Amino acid sequence: MIAPSSTRLLLALLVAIAMLFAVLMILPASPGGGPTPHPDYPGMLVAGDGSQGRAIVALSWAFGALEIALFSVLVWLGAGRRAAARGFARPLLGWSLVYVLVWTLIVAAYRGWIAGTSGPSLLQLPLPTVMLLTVMGPLPLFYVVLYVRYFHRWVFDDADAARLQALVEMRGRE
Amino acid sequence: MSRGVVILLFVGGYLAICIAIGLWAMRRTRTSRDFFVAGRQIGFAVAGLAMFSSTLSGFGFIGGPGLIYVMGMSSVWIILTTPTGMAVSTWLLAKRLRLLAEVRDLVSLPDAVAARYGSETTRFLSALAILLGCVGYLATQILAMSIVLQSLLADVPALAQTSLVACVIFSTSVMLFYSVIGGVIAGLYTDVMQGAIMIVASALVFLAAMAAVDGGASGAVAAIAADDPGSMGPWGSMGIVGALSWYLLFTVGGAGQPHIVTKNLMYRKVQDAAHALPVSLVAYTFSALLWIGIGVAMRAVVIQGGHPPLASADLATTSFLQAYTSPALAGVVYAALFAAIMSTGDAFLNIGAAALVHDMPLAIRGRTLPNELTAARLATVGLGVAAAGFALYSHYVNERMIAFLGAFGWGMFAAALVPVVAIGLNWKRATALAANVAIVVGLIVNLTVELLNIRLPHGLHGGTVALVLSLLLFLAISYASKPEPLPADVEAIMDM
Numbered sequence: 001m002i003a004p005s006s007t008r009l010l011l012a013l014l015v016a017i018a019m020l021f022a023v024l025m026i027l028p029a030s031p032g033g034g035p036t037p038h039p040d041y042p043g044m045l046v047a048g049d050g051s052q053g054r055a056i057v058a059l060s061w062a063f064g065a066l067e068i069a070l071f072s073v074l075v076w077l078g079a080g081r082r083a084a085a086r087g088f089a090r091p092l093l094g095w096s097l098v099y100v101l102v103w104t105l106i107v108a109a110y111r112g113w114i115a116g117t118s119g120p121s122l123l124q125l126p127l128p129t130v131m132l133l134t135v136m137g138p139l140p141l142f143y144v145v146l147y148v149r150y151f152h153r154w155v156f157d158d159a160d161a162a163r164l165q166a167l168v169e170m171r172g173r174e
Numbered sequence: 175m176s177r178g179v180v181i182l183l184f185v186g187g188y189l190a191i192c193i194a195i196g197l198w199a200m201r202r203t204r205t206s207r208d209f210f211v212a213g214r215q216i217g218f219a220v221a222g223l224a225m226f227s228s229t230l231s232g233f234g235f236i237g238g239p240g241l242i243y244v245m246g247m248s249s250v251w252i253i254l255t256t257p258t259g260m261a262v263s264t265w266l267l268a269k270r271l272r273l274l275a276e277v278r279d280l281v282s283l284p285d286a287v288a289a290r291y292g293s294e295t296t297r298f299l300s301a302l303a304i305l306l307g308c309v310g311y312l313a314t315q316i317l318a319m320s321i322v323l324q325s326l327l328a329d330v331p332a333l334a335q336t337s338l339v340a341c342v343i344f345s346t347s348v349m350l351f352y353s354v355i356g357g358v359i360a361g362l363y364t365d366v367m368q369g370a371i372m373i374v375a376s377a378l379v380f381l382a383a384m385a386a387v388d389g390g391a392s393g394a395v396a397a398i399a400a401d402d403p404g405s406m407g408p409w410g411s412m413g414i415v416g417a418l419s420w421y422l423l424f425t426v427g428g429a430g431q432p433h434i435v436t437k438n439l440m441y442r443k444v445q446d447a448a449h450a451l452p453v454s455l456v457a458y459t460f461s462a463l464l465w466i467g468i469g470v471a472m473r474a475v476v477i478q479g480g481h482p483p484l485a486s487a488d489l490a491t492t493s494f495l496q497a498y499t500s501p502a503l504a505g506v507v508y509a510a511l512f513a514a515i516m517s518t519g520d521a522f523l524n525i526g527a528a529a530l531v532h533d534m535p536l537a538i539r540g541r542t543l544p545n546e547l548t549a550a551r552l553a554t555v556g557l558g559v560a561a562a563g564f565a566l567y568s569h570y571v572n573e574r575m576i577a578f579l580g581a582f583g584w585g586m587f588a589a590a591l592v593p594v595v596a597i598g599l600n601w602k603r604a605t606a607l608a609a610n611v612a613i614v615v616g617l618i619v620n621l622t623v624e625l626l627n628i629r630l631p632h633g634l635h636g637g638t639v640a641l642v643l644s645l646l647l648f649l650a651i652s653y654a655s656k657p658e659p660l661p662a663d664v665e666a667i668m669d670m
Contacts, residue, residue, distance in 0.1 A: 007603065010649065011649045014649065025631055025634075034632070035633070041476055041477070044243065044483075045405075047245075047403075047404025056415065059415075064418055074596070075266075078266035124393075128407065129406060129407060143257075148449070148451060148452055155448070156445065163666065164277070164444075171278070
């Protein structure tokens with residue numbers, strides 16, 4: 001089972017996200033930030049130059065970082081205390097920091113793209129979009145690798161199998 | 175032989191196989207346990223493909239490309255959530271649900287909820303949330319299938335005038351046929367066939383999509399970006415907050431989707447979870463190519479002047495197939511579209527029927543119905559009819575895009591069930607009161623936002639706000655209330 005502090009961490013992250021939502025609710029939208037109907041093709045939306053206000057970008061960076069922390073805390077919650085005792089914390093924390101760093105670089109690249117300092121990179125896509133698709137997209141596969149590769153160490157070992165067998169037999173006798 | 179007839183033959187062949195599987199499964203379905211959880215005898219490959227094909231539905235194959243047509247890269251944020259969402263959901267739920275299923279002999283998610291909280295009220299509320307979400311989500315599938323069918327018949331002169339209502343009736347009938355006779359066994363084995371078709375068709379159609387646009391993939395992107403740079407930016411037309419709010423909703427919300435997480439109850443052994451996860455993920459990755467390929471291609475060809483603007487974004491996939499693929503490829507892809515839709519539809523029919531005839535009677539009367547298998551088959555029909563009615567209402571009265579209808583269904587499940595199931599099964603301190611409040615608040619907030627058509631600033635999704643709110647309340651109320659003792663077996667499972 002999970003240590004109590006982990007659910008407190010989850011609660012703290014959710015409070016922070018809720019506060020961020022509250023700020024977003026009162027923050028005015030920037031002219032280029034919201035979708036508007038396409039002038040020529042009904043049904044399509046356009047984003048204009050794609051620019052968002054500085055405050056929105058800063059808040060969104062925080063929102064993204066909080067989300068990444070939330071995903072890792074949820075994986076931590078699912079893994080439980082025993083996995084923590086068997087060295088689960090270090091790779092999870094390390095990878096979460098990499099994840100946040102990549103997110104930070106994407107936001108920075110987006111600022112550069114809006115400022116016009118970076119042109120198309122791959123297949124005519126802007127750099128932040130390429131980073132999103134090719135780097136941030138596959139990053140969470142690490143959670144999958146941890147589950148598959150270390151299933152018998154961190155998820156379900158032989159001792160668990162024996163305990164399960166005993167439980168099933170106990171229920172059968174009741 | 176005309177193009178329409180060739181395509182119809184492919185689809186007819188596919189539907190005939192589905193019906194044959196239904197008839198075969200009927201002989202293997204002798205008890206309600208077989209009907210709801212396939213007797214817990216499903217290996218990792220079947221479970222993995224079933225999870226993937228239940229995830230990628232009409233929402234993904236019809237709504238997804240439509241969403242790219244409407245708002246560019248924003249739609250990709252839903253696809254990006256899949257590896258994270260599947261992993262988070264598996265870490266949180268796969269082991270605990272499978273162990274609980276074995277020790278408590280469970281057949282449904284509300285069974286697991288009742289075992290965890292020892293509360294029939296919580297069982298009832300979770301069944302109610304599943305039932306409400308099922309009708310909405312099932313309506314999405316029926317509407318998607320009917321739109322696909324109508325577009326298909328438009329190519330056959332004798333059937334070109336078939337109305338959408340007639341397509342809804344036919345689509346619902348086929349889906350009901352194999353779900354009613356074969357239960358989840360038919361659903362799972364058709365999922366395997368459907369999954370395989372979806373993977374092959376998606377890879378092929380991606381290549382066709384890129385060939386359809388002047389200049390290929392980079393030509394498509396260049397055309398879209400020249401028309402509207404922001405739509406090919408990292409957040410698409412919806413903006414950064416909207417994209418991130420989908421990222422949160424679709425990642426964390428995955429652990430509350432009953433049609434997906436219920437598959438965890440069906441593994442032959444708990445170790446199957448480790449192998450099912452990559453199977454699901456690889457299959458999804460291939461199939462997402464259709465979503466991206468068709469969406470980008472259709473937006474680009476319309477902008478390049480090669481195709482007239484679409485009357486509705488939901489027609490992106492079918493318009494592409496009609497205009498840019500050979501009859502044989504169109505036939506395979508149409509079969510894949512039906513596969514994607516029907517595999518999710520049958521999963522919802524199954525869990526909805528379980529909520530009606532198993533969970534609600536248990537919560538209210540303390541025992542199940544006398545002939546649960548027959549009741550389950552009748553309930554499946556009733557659910558199908560209700561969902562068909564809601565599909566027509568959504569299309570004609572509410573004019574909702576398939577993708578937005580799907581996002582609403584996903585959000586409703588997420589807010590109502592993630593705290594109760596995903597957190598509650600991993601945290602001993604969680605209480606029944608907190609679970610009940612989280613379900614009710616999740617449902618009310620989602621329904622209010624949807625029915626009153628409330629649009630939040632900066633593209634923030636109402637489902638995301640509902641999810642965060644229900645999680646917050648669940649944790650805060652649990653901390654504030656007196657800890658409740660857990661049954662010894664449930665506590666032992668939570669300690670594993």
